[in-house]
Amino acid sequence: MRVTINSMLTEFPENQLSVAEILRRKRYSFPNIISRINGTLIRREERENALVREGDDVELYHMMSGG
Structure with missing residues (x-):
């Protein structure tokens, strides 16, 4: 399947994946991550349980604090 993750076209051999599995594969390890599928x-x-499918737009963002 082809999906867009943070504005970058990304391909996976599966027809669908959970958001959690994508986070694992992309090695996102921060505890505070915002995730959105198609907004x-x-x-x-x-x-x-949230499934990403062909053509979906996925946004994954680390929450950070600073000053």
């Missing part, structure tokens, strides 16, 4: 916010507890 819809995905809660942390929903990531294992």
Whole structure:
């Protein structure tokens, strides 16, 4: 499948993947990550069941603090 992750076209051999699996494959390890599929916010507890499919637009952002 082909999906867009943070504005970059990305390909996976599977037809669908969970947000949690994409985070693992992309090695996102920060505890505070915002995830959205096609503009819809995905809660942390929903990531294992939220499926990404062909053509979806995925946004994954690390929450950081600073000053």
